[in-house]
Amino acid sequence: MLIGRDTERRAIERLVAGARVGSSGVLLITGEPGIGKTALVTEAATLAAGLRVLRARGTEAEREIPFGGLLQLLRPALGELDRIPAPQRDALAAALALGTPEPPARPSGLAGGEKGRGSRQAVAGAGSAQERFVVGAATLSLVCRFAEEAPVAILVDDAQLLDLPSAEALLFAARRLVADPIVLVIAARAGEVHPLAQADLPQLQLSGVGxxxxxxxxxxxxxxxxxxxxxxxxxxxxxxxxxxxxxxxxxxxxxxxxxPVPALLAEAFAARANKLSEAARTALLVASVDDGELGVVARACADLGVDFAVFAEGERASLVALKEGRVEFRHPLVRSAIYSNAEPAQRRAVHLAVANAVQDDDRRAWHLSEATLGTDDAVAAALEVAGNHAVDRGAHAVAATAFERAARLTGTTGARALRLVAAGEAAWFAGSPERADELLREALALEPPRQARTHADELRGDIALKCGSPARARDILFAATETADPEAAVGLLADVVNACFRLGDAAGALQAADELSTLLQEIERPGTRVIGLLACGVAKVLSGRGGTEEIRQALALAPSVALERDRRRQVWMMLAPMFLRESGTGRALIEEAMRERRDQVAVGVLPAVLFLLARDDATTDRWADAAASYDEGIRLSRETGQTTELALNLAGLAWLSAQQGRAAECRALAAEAMGICSERQIHLGLAWSLFALGDLALGQGDPQAALPQYERLAEVLTSLGVLDPDLSPVPELVEVYLRLGRADDASAVARAFAVRAGEKGQPWALARAARALGLVEDDEQKFLEALEWHERTLDVFQAARTRLVYGAWLRRARRRVDAREQLRRAVAAFDQLGAPGWADQAAAELKATGETARRREPSTADDLTPQERQIARLLSEGHSIRSVAARLFLSPKTVEYHLRKVYTKLGIHSRPELAEILEKGGPART
Structure with a gap:
């Protein structure tokens, strides 16, 4: 009977009632031990009568068993496994060790004599951590399938004791429950560090009863x-x-x-246990070190000379109960009190007995590691095997602990270093960057072989780039090239350029490019040459030293070689078209990368891919798609802890919001981005944030407010030596200077910019340069030249900006008829894009010619949220509800929920109508 918890009971009752009528509800119950969390979970089970119930409880003994908690939870739903998307099905089957698909071939290892462990993973970088999220996506899909027959109640007690992979999968699903008939009730001890406690889930904190x-x-x-x-x-x-x-x-x-109540309870339980016989205390200690399976406990007790019948003493003392083939403790504190109260030697003896009693090799290895004093290479080897099994299942947190323990038990320095590298890699893939870096630094201090050293440095560079400082990543990777072989050095230097791109470090990028040019003279492998050429070209463009020729060579060579689908390939094949910024050159590569990553459920690498996709869309007329990609990139960056990608996605969306006239949103996004960028020296994000603030003011017709933003941006780029004209605000500064009456300043910067644009020789830079010269030289031919260059790009916004200033110039020259043609097209383009401030300026200029603009009515599609827009776009292109759900890591019912909102907002009832409205609002794409 639940006493004194009427308010809490009603809260759970409301959630269960919601599930019965088709809505989702999540509640995390927290409190100190003994406060009544388990009683509420039990009451939730009673209230959920008639629902399909999935239930699990975390235990201390199973914290290192990969996905043990998830298997316990999902076992009743596994009959639906074949009905979820294949990549998710296979990943979940492997994680739960169901024996369906073969695990993916693991790259050769650095640990335990497996040559080059993680060499392919090293190239793939944090993308190999995607299993952390694909299992979460599969968990969501499975429970939602299970809920199609009847509403589901998911009940989890002692969640702080769940193994980390299970907790992460559960959290991934919990965050995405919206419109399915599912109630999720989780109970966890307050003050414990675990993923669910650190999440943004609705929470009910329990205090004492009255x-x-x-x-x-x-x-x-x-x-x-x-x-x-x-x-x-x-x-x-x-x-x-x-x-x-x-x-x-x-x-x-x-x-x-x-x-302290928990301490008082533990003392009370320990005192009660101490009244038992020595044999009974030993039996309880045996039960406390494993999962309580009667067969294992009985065999271990026999090995220790203890009669199993002594458990009756523990039952009479209300410390344990024997039921359903297990020894169950009354409360986790009972287990903890008994274990901590035992002498260390006694604990080791019990672990050894349990190791001899269990039949699973991995569990035996864990117990042997607890029973060992000093080093033991045989136990270390067994733990390493357990770690490899955990990697195969995507349980990287468990693998990290296994490899680290194996390293501590290893007698030889070389083998210890290799196992520490494996532990660091697993910790990084598990989302623990600080622990990973510490393990990798410890491994490097032991001077491992060259291949292992290079791998460790690559991992440390990737950690620093995504979660720390790009400057630190650059320094780590540069230093690593000194000991790497030529092929590996090319990859390291490519990563250096990537770090320098985010840093805005032109000098560092150019140094890397010089070293790449030298190395490429000796490299014959086509795949390595493509990566090296692309990185070399980008570095030179950033420094104003050409580079487009190297990029074109690489893009021409790429189709003829079988490049592995790894992190470097996708980063560089997406970055290259952005540095050329012309139509028809490598544009499909970005979409291909996105399709690959969504099909692989590669949530961990999606923030970077989404950023590049959004940046590409923002330089075309697909602004709504860009906003959706930035929004998803921000959400996933927060979820995966990737601060660098978070800053870049924030800055990109700030720029887009500026053009759309969303002042408050732009300033908030820019402020957050600049805070991260200033702390971590992400100068690329700082540059785009400043550009956003300047464009916001200029689009509002306030050149005085735009001036300091553009001038600060120009100063930042100059101080960094970044000479790529595409990052420069000079064309915008020219307009500002002219509006403020500073013609000489406008002329000086416009002419200097034209030189740099000419050196780059790409249409986007040349178009902006010609526009700026047309303004300062009163030269109509320059405006026409700019429009010709714009025809070779996909940037509708910049072309409209040129038409606006050209039309205004024609009006001032009293050529009203000619001015109207340019200004009409500018108004239409700005309206089509959704840039109201710029459209208003163009309309005002048109009105000054004696003509009133015919303005585009705002599309109802403009009212859609980014996620609604994403769902609407995919559905309008013919994807099924289930396909869209899989691609966006949602449930089908959540997609249907958003689709209903889309239809209501747009006032339509069919997909053909949806496609028509989206087409009117601007071309869309996958």
């Missing part, structure tokens, strides 16, 4: 004693029940001293 409820709980005791107990334990129900057994315990507490 005095009246306390009196009901311990009926029969004197009122004054109950009141004293209640004050001592602050209403903790379990503490009340335990201390009521022996009220004299209170005399040991000094008057007025607050009592």
């Amino acid at each position: 005095l009246e409820a306390a009196q009901e709980l311990v009926a029969g005791l004197p009122v004054d004693l109950v009141a004293s107990l209640h004050r001592t334990v602050a209403g903790n129900p379990l503490a009340l029940l335990e201390l009521a057994r022996d009220p004299e315990q209170l005399r040991r507490v000094p008057p007025g001293v607050p009592v």
Whole structure:
């Protein structure tokens, strides 16, 4: 019976009622041990009568068992496994060790004599951590399939004791439950560090019950004693029940001293256990070190000379119960009290006995590691095998612990270093960058072989680039080239250029390009040459030293070689077209990368891909698609802890918001991006944020407010030596200077910019340069030249900007008829894009010619949220509901929920109507 929890019960009752009518509900219940979390989970099960129930409970003994908690939870739903998308099905089957698909071939290893472990993973970088998220996506798909027959209640108790991979998968699914008939109730101990506690889930924090409820709980005791107990334990129900057994315990507490309730409970349980016979205490200790399976406990007890019948003592003392083939402790604190109260030598002896009793090799290895003093190479080798099994299942957190323990047990320095590298790699893929870096630095201090050293440095560089400072990544990777072989050095230097791109470090990029040029003279492998040429070209463009020829060579060579689908390939094949910024050159590569990553459920690498995709869309007329990609990139960056990609996606969306006239949104996004960028020296994000603030003011017709933003941006780029004209705000500064009457300044910067644009020789830069010269030289031919260059790019916005200034110039020259043609097209383009401030300026200029602009009515598609727009676009292109759900890591019912909102907002009822409206709002693409 649930006593004193009426409010909490009603909260759960509402969630269950919501699931019965088709909506999702999530609740995380937290509190100290004994506060009543388990009672509420049990009450939730009672309230969920008639629902399909999935239930799991975390245990200390299974914290290192990969996906043990998830298997416990999902077992009743596994009949639906074949009905979820194949990549998710295979990943979940491998994670749960169901024996369906073969695990993917693991790259040769650095640990335990497996040559070059992780060499392919090293190239793939953090993308290999995608298993962390694909299992979460599969969990979501499976429970949503399970809920199609009847509403589902998912109940998880002691979530702080779940193995980390299970907790992460559960959290991934919990964040995406929106419109499915599913209620998720999680109970976890307060103050414990685990993924669910650190998440943004709806939370109910329990405090003690009131005095009246306390009196009901311990009926029969004197009122004054109950009141004293209640004050001592602050209403903790379990503490009340335990201390009521022996009220004299209170005399040991000094008057007025607050009592930590969990410690008091542990003391009470330990005191009760100490009253048992030595054999009974040993039997309870055996049960405490494993998962309580009766067969294992019985065999271990026999090995220790203990009669299994002594468990009856523990049952009589209400410490354990034997049921359903297991030894179950009354409360996790009972287990903890018994284990911690034992002598170290006794614990080791028990672990050894359990190791001899279990039949699973991995569990045996874990127990042997607890039973070992000093080093033991055989146990270390067994733990390494367990770690490799965890990697195969995507349980990188468990693998990291296994490899690290194996390293501590390893007697030889070389083997210890290799296992530490493997531990660092697994920790990085598990989303623990600080722990990973520490392990990798420890490994490097042991001077591992060259291949392992290069791999460790690549991983440290990737960690620093994504979660730390690009400057640190650059320095780590540069230093690593000194000991790497030529092929590996090309990859390292390509990563250096990538770091320098984010840093805005032109000098560092150019140094890397010089070294690449030298190395490429010796490299014959086509795949390596493509990566090297692309990185070399980008570095030179950034530094204003040409580079487009190298990029074109690489793009021409790429189709003829079988490049592995790895991180470097995708980064560079997407970056290259952006540096050329012309129509028809490599544009499909970005879409191909996105399709690959979505098909692979590569959530961990999507933020970077989404950023590049959005940046590409933002330089065309697909602004709504760009906004959707930036929005998803921001959400996934936050979820995966990738601060660099978060800053870049924020800055990109700030720029787009500026053009759309969303002032408050632009400033908020830019402020957050600049905070991250300033702290971590991500100068690329700082540059785009400043560009966004300048464009916002200029689009609002306020050149005075735009001036300091553009000038600061120009100063930042100059100080960094970044001479790529595509990052320069000079064409915008020219307009500002002219509006403020500073013609000489406008002329000087326009002519200098034209020189740099000419050196680059690409149409986007040449178009902007010609526009700026047309303004300062009053030269119509320059405007016409700019429009010709614009025809060779896909940037509708910049072309409209040129038509606006050209039309205004024609109006001032009293050529009203000619001006109207340019200004009409500018108004139409700005309206089509959704740039109201710029459209208003063009319309005002047109009105000054004597003609009123025919403005585009705002499309109802403009009212869609980024996620609604994403879903609408994919559905309008013919994708099924389930396909869209899989691509966006949502449930089908959540997609249907958003689709209903889309139809309501747009006032339509069919997909053909949807496609027509989206087409009117601007071309869309996959």
